[in-house]
Amino acid sequence: MNIEELREYCLSLKNVTEDMPFEDEYLIFRVLGKWFAVIPLNEPELKVFVKCDPAKAIDLRERYTSVEAAWHFNKKYWNSIAINQDMDDKTVKYWIQHSIEEVVKKLPKKTQLEYWKK
Numbered sequence: 001m002n003i004e005e006l007r008e009y010c011l012s013l014k015n016v017t018e019d020m021p022f023e024d025e026y027l028i029f030r031v032l033g034k035w036f037a038v039i040p041l042n043e044p045e046l047k048v049f050v051k052c053d054p055a056k057a058i059d060l061r062e063r064y065t066s067v068e069a070a071w072h073f074n075k076k077y078w079n080s081i082a083i084n085q086d087m088d089d090k091t092v093k094y095w096i097q098h099s100i101e102e103v104v105k106k107l108p109k110k111t112q113l114e115y116w117k118k
Helices: 003-012 054-063 089-104 109-117
Strands: 016-022 026-031 034-040 047-051 067-069 078-082
Touching: 003 016, 003 026, 003 034, 003 089, 026 089, 034 089, 047 089, 054 067, 089 109
Parallel strands: none
Antiparallel strands: 016 026, 026 034, 034 047, 047 078, 067 078
């Protein structure tokens, strides 16, 4: 998966928008206005930062050497996933979708219901 494929996938998801590059360093993807994925543009290796349930984050980091806690966001919820041979495209897409679900479940109940109906 390359950066353009990752970008196209994120934009294909329901209610997703992007901020074209934030300070020329990051692509930011939002669902219903809230950040769910961040792609740094100046990294030597393609990465995506995603929100993750803390319990699942531990499992994710144990199973994949390419996953690190992203302490510079919020150590409870963000993880950095290096997209390389360690993790296939299907798995990366799963964690992006998980990130969206983590964001949506923290929104007001009415907004959550509207999101899941569409």
